[in-house]
Amino acid sequence: MSSVSSFADLGLAEPLLRALDQAGYKTPTPIQTQAIPEVLKGGDLLAAAQTGTGKTAGFTLPILQRLTDRPAPERKPGRPRALILTPTRELAAQVHDSVRTYGRHLSLKSMTIFGGVNMNPQIKALRGPMDIVVATPGRLLDHANQKTIDLSGIEILVLDEADRMLDMGFIRDIRRLIGLMPKQRQNLMFSATFSGEIRTLAATLLNKPAEVDVAPRNTAAETVRQTVHLVESSRKRELLSHLIRSNDWGQVLVFTRTKHGANRLAQKLTQDGVPSEAIHGNKSQAARTKALKQFKTGAVPVLVATDIAARGLDIDQLPQVVNFELPNVPEDYVHRIGRTGRAGSVGAALSLVDGEEMKLLKGIERLIQRPIERIETDGFATPKPAANDGNGQRRGGKPGGDARNGKPRQSRGGKPGGNRGGGQGRAAQGNRAARSR
Structure with missing residues (x-):
């Protein structure tokens, strides 16, 4: 992938390239260069990348493209096609900002679901068609239990900062949520490191994943x-x-x-x-x-x-x-x-x-x-x-x-x-x- 010098070289669609240009992004980072083509292929991915490396665009850009290239035959209320799970509210909001920034020229609908705020606006939003949901596990499970969200249409699942979700004890909630999703789906797991625990989790959730590692294990930022x-x-x-x-x-x-x-x-x-x-x-x-x-x-x-x-x-x-x-x-x-x-x-x-x-x-x-x-x-x-x-x-x-x-x-x-x-x-x-x- 050393010949990649622009986002256009990664095979991204024109509406995404236009949004990237408007946001001032010209050159892909190493994680984007390696992860985007793998996600576009449709297979599972295990990626190691620390925060600040551009990993969010590494999965949001190809997800937006895949959902656009393959329109849903039927869009049902409260039945998203892509789910991005994050450990914290702040990260969920940040990832959703990226989804909106890069998807500004697309007709896809997205929302965040997290705790600390009233559930009613979230329930109201889920009464209409929804393509992408960015959520924390606890509040999403609340919605699933109340049947205000339908996870049976999930085509792409992302676990962002999976190492932190392990540390925070969210894995039981995540497994419950996965049980509500179709078995045939694309799974993307991003972690700061490839620890033994992460590899064990990946072995149970991912199907023959490609691996991308742009962050040497536990190496503090050189800058x-x-x-x-x-x-x-x-x-x-x-x-x-x-x-x-x-x-x-x-x-x-x-x-x-x-x-x-x-x-x-x-x-x-x-x-x-x-x-x-x-x-x-x-x-x-x-x-x-x-x-x-x-x-x-x-x-x-x-x-x-x-x-x-x-x-x-x-x-x-x-x-x-x-x-x-x-x-x-x-x-x-x-x-x-x-x-x-x-x-x-x-x-x-x-x-x-x-x-x-x-x-x-x-x-x-x-x-x-x-x-x-x-x-x-x-x-x-x-x-x-x-x-x-x-x-x-x-x-x-x-x-x-x-x-x-x-x-x-x-x-x-x-x-x-x-x-x-x-x-x-x-x-x-x-x-x-x-x-x-």
């Missing part, structure tokens, strides 16, 4: 400069406020492990004079949409998010990501920093790490197969990593002290942080399935 700042837990918020102000960061996505932690940090930063909003699963859809809009427009420079809520956030040229707390699952670190450095732009990811998180940091460095650069800032002590002596007791002096005299170490590095430079992993699974309802 992101990654740094670590060792700092006492009690001083993280103070340091973050200092770095944002001193470096004049105008748009920062900050990750915390918990929803409560996100709320608290956003409140404290705002009190520091750094306007911030939190986004997580307990927020209403209206509140999440408003916070994201304020962040995108620059009205609020800092968005504090949990891993689940940030999945699917599409922010062009986001310059800075900060891990206020490291994730419990190393793979989530890769997803977090993938929010920046997208589509070839340069980004920065800074992690604030205390002594208790050193084990998590080492796990991340093993995963990405390289050490992350350490930086220091004047006035902020570096914690001494916690260690165990032979009797299982903690040892090692005061957390901020120098190994020799217990005094705070001063920076060797000039400007504070500069531009050198999100945690609900699998441990939070008991509460996961409700997040997208």
